[in-house]
Amino acid sequence: MGNGAIVNSNVPVQVTGLTDVNDIVAGNNHSCAVKTDGTVWCWGNNLYGAIGDGTVVDRPLPTQVLNLTSVVSVTAGTSFSCARQSNGTAWCWGINNLRQLGDGVANHQMCGSGDCSPVPVTVSNIANVMVIDAGYQHACAVLANRTAWCWGANFNGQLGDGSELNSIVPVAVQMP
Numbered sequence: 001m002g003n004g005a006i007v008n009s010n011v012p013v014q015v016t017g018l019t020d021v022n023d024i025v026a027g028n029n030h031s032c033a034v035k036t037d038g039t040v041w042c043w044g045n046n047l048y049g050a051i052g053d054g055t056v057v058d059r060p061l062p063t064q065v066l067n068l069t070s071v072v073s074v075t076a077g078t079s080f081s082c083a084r085q086s087n088g089t090a091w092c093w094g095i096n097n098l099r100q101l102g103d104g105v106a107n108h109q110m111c112g113s114g115d116c117s118p119v120p121v122t123v124s125n126i127a128n129v130m131v132i133d134a135g136y137q138h139a140c141a142v143l144a145n146r147t148a149w150c151w152g153a154n155f156n157g158q159l160g161d162g163s164e165l166n167s168i169v170p171v172a173v174q175m176p
Contacts, residue, residue: 015043018062027076027134033062034074040065040083048079048095048111049118056111056118065093068120077134083120084132090123090141098137099168100152106168123151124169141170148173 015033018041023034030044030051041062042051049056052065070086080094080101092101097114099106102123107115123129128144138152138159149170150159157164160173 016061023073025074025076025081027081028078028136030076030079030081032065032074032076032081034071034083038070038072038086040068040071040074040081042076042081045079046118048114049116050076050079050081050094052081052093052118052120054119056116066119073132075132075134075139077139078136079116080134080139082123082132082134082139084129084141088128088130088144090126090129090132091120092123092134092139093117093120098153099166100134100137100139102139102151102168102170104169125149126170140173 020036021033022036025032032042034040041064043059043062046056046058051059051063053063054066071083072086074083082092084090095114095116101121103121104124108117126149129141130144131142133140140150142148149172151167151170154164154166159171161171162174
């Protein structure tokens with residue numbers, strides 16, 4: 001919940017210590033916010049490093065994501081998060097079992113029972129990112145040239161490249 005309590009609440013609670021928020025997202029078991037100073041803060045389940053603080057320790061209070069500044073938007077998937085910096089670069093952190101970090105690296109480290117990076121890594125092969133969004137086990141970005149790129153799980157063709165193969169790096173979404 002972000003207020004230090006590890007109990008469910010049927011009423012809204014204020015996230016402790018978090019002010020000057022520009023963007024906020026809710027993932028499967030964690031949440032993240034971008035502050036006006038361009039820093040990212042996450043809290044919740046961290047078994048696979050989705051908080052981005054270099055650990056796999058759950059965080060009931062907002063914790064700053066390491067080595068990430070000038071962020072304008074953040075997105076959260078299932079046990080992973082991604083952010084877009086003002087310079088158009090994309091960064092992801094958390095679980096990478098289906099290559100949802102998009103950095104071209106197959107094995108970072110073991111977290112829980114899966115491959116993960118508990119610190120942000122740069123998404124490969126894309127630049128000038130305008131929009132980024134995370135799904136269940138994949139992520140997509142829209143670039144300044146209005147092309148769409150996706151990476152990660154592709155069991156149902158969700159990457160849009162005409163295949164059902166997972167991708168370790170972003171692939172261009174193909175038009176029919």
